[in-house]
Amino acid sequence: MFRKYLVAVGAALAMGVVGVSGGAMAKVEGDTIILGSALSFTGKYAANGFHTQKGYDFAANRINEMGGVKVGGKSYKIAVKYYDDESQGSRAAQLAERLINQDGVEFMLGPYSTGMTKAIAPVTEKYKIPMVEAEGASRALFTQGYKYMFAVLSTSExxxxxxxxxxxxxxxxxxxxxxxxxxxxxxxxxxxxxxxxxxxxxxxxxxxxxxxxxxxxxxxxxxxxxxxxxxxxxxxxxxxxxxxxxxxxxxxxxxxxxxxxxxxxxxxxxxxxxxxxxxxxxxxxxxxxxQWLPGIPNKDNYFGNASKFNQDVLEAYPEYKDIPYQLTQAAAAVLVFKDAFERANSFDKDAVRDALAATDMDTFYGSIKFAPEGNNIAKPMFxxxxxxxxxxxxxxxxxxxxxxxxxx
Amino acid sequence: MFELLFVTAPIMNVQVLLEGVFIGSVFALSAYGLALIWGVMNVKNLAQGDFVIMGGYAAFSVSNAGVHPIFAIPVVIAFMFCFGWITYKLIIKRVIDNDMFVSLLATFGLSLFLQQVMNLIFGPEVQTLDSHFGILLLGDFVTVPKIKIISLLIAAFFATVVVLFMKKSRMGQAIRATAQDARAARVLGINTDRVYAFTFALNASICGVAGVLVSMIWSIQPFYGIIFSLRTFAIVTAAGLGNLPGVIGMSFVLGWFEQYAGVLAGAEWQIAASVFVLIFVLLWRQLQARRHRQVVR
The missing domain is CATH 3.40.50.2300 (Response regulator)
Known part of the structure; x- marks a missing residue:
């Protein structure tokens, strides 16, 4: 009798564990798409890490307020799961593994800086996780043959x-x-x-x-x-x-x-x-x-033109006198993901990756079109x-x- | 570049030599501090450069309260003295009688700790302090910011004060006695532990003054300490311990050498120059010693 009881409890626990981890493994939980990002909240890149986070959050909120992402006739909200990479490449790579393997994230937003992006890209590439990055400008990032990494910003050359x-x-x-x-x-x-x-x-x-x-x-x-x-x-x-x-x-x-x-x-x-x-x-x-000027003429349906974006961010974050471009390009990265989900009309990683590769859009941040290497060739430096x-x-x-x- | 320097625009030499003097005067302060603790306590302080940067940040904090950086010097001296004393009591005292590598490791750990603390408090951005003293024009080509001349005078003043202190004051005499023979000094009633604490605190204060000057003529950042540590080690090793005129002279030589290396070979060789000076002097000494040994044989 006691043995039967133990087996029943064990089975129930096992099912519970599977159920919990099964939920956490989903890249889309209910009506929310979870994007993952390791950002620098401490260490030498902390200031720019926070600018980046504000950009991601501002864009996610705006997209959610305006009806979210429409895939398969259903609306999904965007949420971003963050970890602090402590401005260290090795930590950033560990956290990318954690986001993918433990949290089940299947779509990544980039970290801050070329160095952190260099550390994370081999991980996202290994697991074939599409990543849109907004803060790694070195052209060395785009000579490695990465297929799943796309960058909205102009490269450093x-x-x-x-x-x-x-x-x-x-x-x-x-x-x-x-x-x-x-x-x-x-x-x-x-x-x-x-x-x-x-x-x-x-x-x-x-x-x-x-x-x-x-x-x-x-x-x-x-x-x-x-x-x-x-x-x-x-x-x-x-x-x-x-x-x-x-x-x-x-x-x-x-x-x-x-x-x-x-x-x-x-x-x-x-x-x-x-x-x-x-x-x-x-x-x-x-x-x-x-990377960006509030006076450029480019626009999109979510943020209006560059000047409207500038004004809205200043209202949302009154601590800024001038908006750092790190925030702007981070917001553009989220918009690129939203556009790719809708064009792919699916959450299949490879379908989203292909949709990202075919991106050709105008945004408040400038035009975005990716070269086969993943860098944006449509936006000039200003x-x-x-x-x-x-x-x-x-x-x-x-x-x-x-x-x-x-x-x- | 040789042609430019010596034929086309020889006036450049004046600018280069002056820059070398200004750099050298700041090096001389922190190098003298290192020579002092090395000679008296036999401690090789790898956090020497971080003490300099810390002095710069102390001045930065004081000047944020609206005080001119020059008037921050007394506050920085007092603050760094207390910091040096506490550091001696907490760390240096425990490693002073140990192997040389223990003191190297302990001060290396202290250096990393200070860098991270400064990074947490002040952030990683580069900070500069402006003296608002203007610029002196010497002809069409040579420009000298007045703060560099004032820094030279301040460095000279503090170097003189420390030398006089060492010669005339009771504590100075006690420090020199301890440096000569710590055991004999103890037998004669000198509290050598207090002498060591004072010497280490004095070194921290000297570095603090150098840091205030650095923040006004160049810039400070939490991780810049290493380049000052490197230069002070090169100067003290090359000049030899207990050789104050040697330390001052070597500081200027290093300043000039760095500047000429920067002009002739490119800025990337500027800091490498101090290592070359060190290698050259060590090789020279080795050759001298070998010749001496041969005579003895």
């Missing part, structure tokens, strides 16, 4: 290279030859900055421009006076610097201190370094790349120039660029 196209266009308009343009550049030796540099070198070759200074900045960068002393002596026409926020802050500070005059200066991470507030003279005239009052002015065309002439 386009951060500074288009400035040279604008400078060449301007030179031609003024009756000069682009081949007379001389470039001084300093890039950090990390993956992102080397990608930025590769793009610059390609475009400089295309226009036959001469690179007269080519320095590699150390990772622990706090002094680039040696590079700027050479710049002062050689007087190139263009100065390009990429070294994350520390590179931008150091360049702006020392350009001001050494009174560097260069007609064109392009620096990445202007916003993160707060250069117009801290070093207004050094920052004047600097051209800053950005540029802003810092004016003498420390305000960012959008650069619409080469005529629109003001030649940098700072009264030190």
């Amino acid at each position: 386009f951060y500074l290279a288009p400035i040279l196209d604008l400078v060449a266009e301007r030179a031609r308009a003024e009756g000069k030859s682009p081949s007379d343009i001389r470039i001084g550049m300093a890039f950090e030796g990390d993956g992102f900055s080397l990608d930025v540099k590769a793009g610059v070198v390609d475009v400089a070759k295309k226009h036959n421009m001469k690179i007269v200074i080519d320095d590699m900045l150390p990772a622990d960068l706090s002094d680039m006076s040696a590079t700027l002393t050479k710049f002062k002596a050689l007087k190139p026409d263009v100065l390009l610097v990429s070294g994350h926020d520390k590179g931008a802050a150091t360049a702006a500070r020392q350009m001001e201190e050494m009174q560097i005059q260069a007609p064109y200066v392009g620096i990445t991470h202007c916003e993160a370094s707060k250069m117009p507030e801290k070093f207004p003279k050094g920052a004047t005239g600097v051209l800053c790349p950005t 540029y802003r120039q810092i004016d003498a009052n420390g305000k960012y002015q959008p650069v619409v065309s080469s005529d629109n660029i003001k030649i940098r002439n700072v009264a030190y």
Whole structure:
């Protein structure tokens, strides 16, 4: 009798466990699609991790409010399950495994930064989990032959290279030859900055421009006076610097201190370094790349145009004065998933993957169309120039660029 | 680049030499602190650079309250002194009589701990402090931010104060006596434990002053300490322990060497330059010692 009782209890427990784990294994629970994401909420990428999370949540809420995702004649809501990757690649990869194997997530949103994306992509690829990422810009991510990863943002080789196209266009308009343009550049030796540099070198070759200074900045960068002393002596026409926020802050500070005059200066991470507030003279005239501008004309049915999106996010998150583009592109990634679910009309991983690969849409963030490698080839980088009052002015065309002439 | 430096624009040398002097003066402060604890306590502090960065963040916190960073120096000295004293009591005291590797490991752990704490409190963003002192123009080419000249003077002032303190004060004499022979000093009634605590705290204060200067002339970030540790180790090892003029001289040599390496070989060689100086000096010493041994033989 006792044995029978034990067997019955055991069977009931086993069924319960199967039932519970069966529920958790579903990628769609009831009327909710669960997307998974490991983001950096602690560690060095925490600030941008939170921007990314706000973008994902803002888009998910908006889509849910407007009727959700329609698949097979039924409406589904979107929810995102988060874990903190502590800004460490190894932790991010572990959490991706956990999301897939324990939580049963079958669709992933990307982490923050190229490094974390590099760590997670092999995992999502192994389990054939479609991932839309919005924060990993290195072009090295798209040379690995990944089939299940798609990125909405422009890749890093386009951060500074288009400035040279604008400078060449301007030179031609003024009756000069682009081949007379001389470039001084300093890039950090990390993956992102080397990608930025590769793009610059390609475009400089295309226009036959001469690179007269080519320095590699150390990772622990706090002094680039040696590079700027050479710049002062050689007087190139263009100065390009990429070294994350520390590179931008150091360049702006020392350009001001050494009174560097260069007609064109392009620096990445202007916003993160707060250069117009801290070093207004050094920052004047600097051209800053950005993934998105609130003034672009693109639009979609969920967020309206870029300016409407900007306004709505500022209302939802009053702590922002300007919206970081990390939030914007995160929101675009969720919209891309929603569009792919509806076109696939299924939650089959491969059907969704194929629908993602065929994405061709206009959004408030810009156009999105993926190359076979998974990067977005439809959206250009945008540029802003810092004016003498420390305000960012959008650069619409080469005529629109003001030649940098700072009264030190 | 050689042609540019010595034929086309020789004026560049003035800028490079001046930058070397300014860098060297800051290096000299933290290197002197390291020489002090190395010589007196035989502790190789791998967290030396983190103490510098900590001083920078202390000044950053004080200046956020509306105080000019220069006036933050006394507060930073007091804060770092207390921090140094507590660190000695909690960690250094327990490893001081052990093998050299124990003190290296302990201070390496301390370095990692400080980096993470600064990262948690201040975040990973680069911070800079502006002195608002303006820029001095020397001709068309050479520019010198006035804060760099003031930093040089501040570094010189504190170096002099510490030297005088070591020579004239009772505690300074006790420190020197302990450095010469700790056991004899104990026999003569010197509380060597207190001397060690004071020396370590003094080193932390000196690093704190260097940190305030670094935050005003360059920038600080929680993980920047390692480059300062590397440079101070290179200077102290190359100059030799107990050789104060040597430490100061080597700091300037390293500053110039870094700047010339940056101009001639590219910015990527700037920090590597300090390691090359160290290797060169160690090899030179080795050769000298070998020659000496041959004479003895």
